[in-house]
Amino acid sequence: MFLRRESVPFAFLAEADRFRSNVAPPPRERASAGQMAGRWLLGLTIVAGLVGSLVVGMPALSTDVGSPTQQSQASQGR
Secondary structure (H helix, E strand, O other), rough: OOOOOOOOOOHHHHHHHHEEEEOOOOOOOOOHHHHHHHHHHHHHHHHHHHHHHHHHHHHHHOOOOOOOOOOOOOOOOO
C-alpha cells in the first residue's frame, strides 16, 4: 500500500548544496534593432493609451461645485 522511499544520507544532501557545475550556460542572445524598436513602440502605445484614457475620463470624474444644477421642465411642474 505505502511505498517506502529509500533513505538518503545527510552527507549527500549537504554536498548537493555546494555542487557547482563547470559547464557555463550559453550567453544570452542580444535583441536585434527591430526587436528593440518593437518593444519601445509597444511600451509607448500602452503608456499613450493609459494617458489618453485618463485625459478623456477626467471630465467625467470632475465635479463642478460652482455651477447650478440643471433641472428638467418635468421636475418643475410645468
